[in-house]
Amino acid sequence: MDDWNELRLVLAVQRGGGLTAASEAMGIDHSTAFRRLKALEARLGVRLFERLPNGVYQATEAGARIAAGAERMEDEFLALNRDVAGGDHRLSGRLRVTSSETLAYSLLTAHLAALRQAHPGIVVELSIDNRVLSLSRREADIALRPVRPKEGELWGRKLAGVAWALYAAPAYLAENSGLSRSGELDGHALIGWDEAAPAIAAAEWLARSATSASVVYRTNSLVNQLIAARTGIGLALLPCYLGDSDGGVVRVSGEPVAALQGELWIVTHGDLKKTARVRAFFDLVGEGLASQRDLFEGRRSSN
Structure with a gap:
């Protein structure tokens, strides 16, 4: 061979x-x-x-x-x-980044534009993928992940907590009452995940909180769930940074769902943490996202 x-x-x-x-x-x-x-x-x-x-x-x-x-x-x-x-000290070259669809859709791209303005020689290749890509095998140089990294060779930090809440279009709420004091969802039309979607805490919470018959629309895309809620199909369970930054929906309940507190981490391989363009990404994009902690953690609505 x-x-x-x-x-x-x-x-x-x-x-x-x-x-x-x-x-x-x-x-x-x-x-x-x-x-x-x-x-x-x-x-x-x-x-x-x-x-x-x-x-x-x-x-x-x-x-x-x-x-x-x-x-x-x-x-x-x-x-x-x-x-x-x-050991690459150049603020130029390719930088491969992986992020979830929701983060890329809502907040990330504005910070990438700031990186581009500050360091035009850095070419970002963004892989929008909800899977956990391998940083050890260089499937990506930097990952924005919803979980703390477990691999010992990885290096990074927590940027914010991630809160979730229920959202609906104002037109839907005008025709339907809000949640009862007990927070019961039955009686409302719900937007949920399709059965083939990977198991996540939010989908499991929704399955426990309402009957399957209440779910009138299913999709494996949270961005599409947002769009469906915006059109008035029903209630959608969304991360607050996605729902609160969209003017087409409002929170159905005032406070986020306490049981669904998540996290946002920025991670790279330990061997790459001194690379100039990786440091630049951490400084500009990482700090930019961290500055929106109130939005991630459901304490501020930008509607």
């Missing part, structure tokens, strides 16, 4: 459980991934994966050994890459 891309392919197939995920990770089409894997198996004279009845590719003993070796090589390469990048 004299081609690093062959090792990458085996590792990508094992990680993704199939050729579709592997081809996406490597930026090649499915047929190319299939052809390369078959050619590698033929040249080595050994099968590297067994395809299970559910379509998942399971590594054989030989495939697992190759994938483990490829992962060790990748770790060394990424460590070297981070070491070099960590």
Whole structure:
């Protein structure tokens, strides 16, 4: 085996459980991934994966050994890459950032514009993704996450708490009464998550607080839930920084839902914390978001 891309392919197939995920990770089409894997198996004279009845590719003993070796090589390469990048003192170059859809839609972009004005040489590549991307594998340089990082090699800080509340359009509330003193939701039309959406605390709270029959509209996008509430479809449970900054909806209840207090963190890999453009992002964007703590924590409405 004299081609690093062959090792990458085996590792990508094992990680993704199939050729579709592997081809996406490597930026090649499915047929190319299939052809390369078959050619590698033929040249080595050994099968590297067994395809299970559910379509998942399971590594054989030989495939697992190759994938483990490829992962060790990748770790060394990424460590070297981070070491070099960590000493980069230029306020220019590419900076890959990952953020949730709601943060990017509501508040983040204005702070990115401030970064652009201060340091026009920094090119931000924003990945809007609710998944937790790997900073160790350089899937992103900086992450804005709703949870405290657990990986010991990561470095960052909490920017704010994140409060949630119920919102509706004024027209909806004009035609329907507000919440009862007990806060019961039944009797209201609700906007919720589709069943395939990942389990999050807000969705679980809504499921406990109202019957499934009350949910008249479902979507896996919080931004779309906001838009649906704005049109008068029903009540939506939203982070306060999203709902309070939108003039088309108002809070149904005065106080945020106490059980749904979350967090917002800014995180990078420890090897990159001294990189000039990473520091600039922390200073301008991180501090800019932290200055809106009252909005994140539901103490100030910008309506």
